[in-house]
Amino acid sequence: MANKRIDGMMLKEMFSSGAALLTQSRESVDALNVFPVPDGDTGTNMSQTINSAIKEMTAKRHTSVAAVSDAVARGALKGARGNSGVILSQILRGFARALAGHEEIDCALLAQAMREGANTAYKAVMKPKEGTILTVARFIAEETEKAADKYDDVTELFKLVITSGEAILKRTPEMLPVLKQAGVVDSGGMGLMVIYRGMYAALTGEPVETVVDGKAEGKPMPGEFVDEHDEAMTIEDIQFAYCTEFIVSHPRPDMKDEEVVRLRRRLERIGDCVVVVADMSLVKVHVHTNDPGKALQYALELGELDAIKIENMLEEFRERMEARLAAEAEKQAEMKEYGIVAVALGEGLSEIFTNLNVDKVVDGGQTMNPSIQDLAQAADETNAKNVIILPNNTNIILAAQQASELTDKNVIVLSTKSVPMGISAALAFDPSVSPEENAEAMMEAANMVHTASITFAVRDTTYDDREIHSGDIMGMIDNKLEVLGNDLSTVASEVTAKMVTEETSLITIYFGSDVTEADAQALCEQFAEQYPDCDVDVQNGGQPLYYYLIAVE
Incomplete structure (x- = not known):
């Protein structure tokens, strides 16, 4: 299929197709992660990010490539998860900048969008690798x-996007020894290429097989419709009042494809956000309209109606406005000078932070990276002028830094790379000093902590010249693999011994949800006997997948 240019509708199909293919390929991309810990993997994070973009894109009718790409960039930023998701959101943000003011994409503009996407992503990373x-x-x-100047058909130039991207992806192991040792290409690069392959398939009209609820589907439909509106919207901006959904559950045996096409066209004349999906057994319909009765009447010509749902979006808008006004009134209450937001996963860890006067604890960590929107919302909900964010994970720091773009608060992100570092930082907080002084003192305290994380391998691999087998117990110090074994107590003991020095005065054990209190107490007693000059404490962290977090100060 030749395409001299890409218009807004085609760009929508391309993004939807790319997102669908990544959703299908998520586990395959996850499997490329070279470090086999059970964390929020690249494929999952990128998939959640691009699907957030698709939700934003399909919330309104866009006709220009500028409007489509702007919605995609906004949605990706709000839903970005993990470093890979944040970087992807920045690539899409660069696209939107390049396409601003344009109705269609030609070859020159496609090249410009690729360049702006790459530049924006590089700028978002402090130390690009x-x-x-x-x-x-x-x-x-x-x-x-x-x-770009050699082509006048954008399809041919997009084919070069695929071939050049696949070529450089194959070379990533030559640039990162850890990839070469594991025998894999970069997972983030693969995720990006999966999206581009899906986009190219839509551009050429090729089918893309995607998995929805475990069943193979054909060419992906755009993401689900979201009946939400921008904060600047007024009730007068709602052109169609009723969100109408139903199923033609028993179509006439002689129903023809042309009748489904005719239904779609008739609905488009009385509303927007039209979705009509048909097979031999049912027809699913979604439309925003001022005349839901007419929509139902049209559909009755095809068969019996079922699962009818009609919602008054005007009333929904009024309710949201009332809730927003109430929230704004609450914000007008006197603000305190400081608030603290911490990221942690586990009931015990959350309780520890709460007891340290942390205002908001956002669920997240290795097993679940919170999005930029999650962190920005937590900052907004904190009734304080200055909000300190403790990411407590290397994969969340960048998202926390980006969250400041979505809030009017003065957000201070401390680069705490583990929960124990975050706890130490929170202990050092002083409400009587300036934000700069607090940041310095809290990071100084955090950097006094070394953290061991003890978990299990989720698959066989080779890392740092070590053969790792599924189920092996891994002891990591500051995210570097140090001890590998089969016995949990032995690995915990050996990895702690590597951290303790003559200056060590405190060892804290945070045991996870898969460890009994008795076993944790036994380890505490062992350490107390082994290190008589140190205070040893044990806390129920309740964290999933990580047997122990051991802090040495």
Whole structure:
């Protein structure tokens, strides 16, 4: 299929197709992660990010590539999860910048969008590393820029996006030794290429097989419709009042495809956000309209109606406005000077932070990276002028830094890389000093802590010249694998011994949901006997998947 240019409708199909293919391929991309801990993996994070973008894109009718890409960028930023998700959101943000003011994409503009996407992503990362998704984005930008004036068919240039991206992706193991040792390409780069492959399939009209609820589907439909509106919207902006959904549950045996097409066209004349999905057994319909009765009447010509749902979006809007006004009134209450937001997963860890006067504890960590929107919302809900965020995980720091763009609060992000570092930082907080002084003192306290994380391998792999087998117990110090074994107590003892020095005065054991209190207490007693000059404490962290977090100070 030849396409001289890409218009807004085609761009919508391309993004939806890319998101669907990544959703299908999520587990395959996850499997490329070189470190086999059970954390929020790249494929999952990127999939959640792009699907958030699709929700935003389909919430309104857009006709220009500028409007479509702007909605995609906004949705991706709100839903970005993990470093890979944040970087993806920045690539999409760069696209939107390049496409601003344009109705269609030609070859020159496609190359410009690729360049702006790569540049924006690089700028978002403090220390860009080659051999990653950044390299893939940059190389594609370079190749499309070189070739843009040689093509007048955007489909042919997008084919170069695929071929050049796949070529550089294969070379990522040469740039990162850890990839070469594991025998895999970069997972973030692969995730980006999966999206681009899905986009190319939509552009050429090729079918994309996607998995929904465990069943193979054909070419993906756009993401689900979201009956939400921008905060600046007024009730007068709602053109169609009734969100109408129903199923033609028993279509006439002689129903023809042309009748389904005719139904779709008739609905488009009386509303928007029209979705009509048909097979031999049912027809699913969604439309926003001022005349739901007419929509039902049209559909009755095809068969019996079922699962009818009609919602008054005007009333929903009024309710949201009332809730927003109430929330704004609450915000007008006197603000305190400081608030603290911490990220942690586990009932015990959350309780510890709450007892340290942390205002908001956002669920998240290795097993679940909170989105930028989650962190920004927590900051907004904290009734304070200055909000200190403790990410407590290396994979959340970048998202926390980006959250400041979505809030008017003065957000101070401390680079705490583990929960024990966050706890130590919270203990050092002083409400009587300036934000700068607090940031310095809290990070100084956090950096006094070394953290061991003890978990299990989720698959066989090779890492750092070690053969790792599924189920092996892994002891990591500051996110670096140090001890590997089969016995939990032995690994915990050995990894702690590597951290303790003559200056060590305190050892704290946070035991997870898979460890009994008796076993944790036994380990505490062992450490007390082994290190008589240290205070040893044990706390029920309740964290999933990580047997122990052991802090040494």
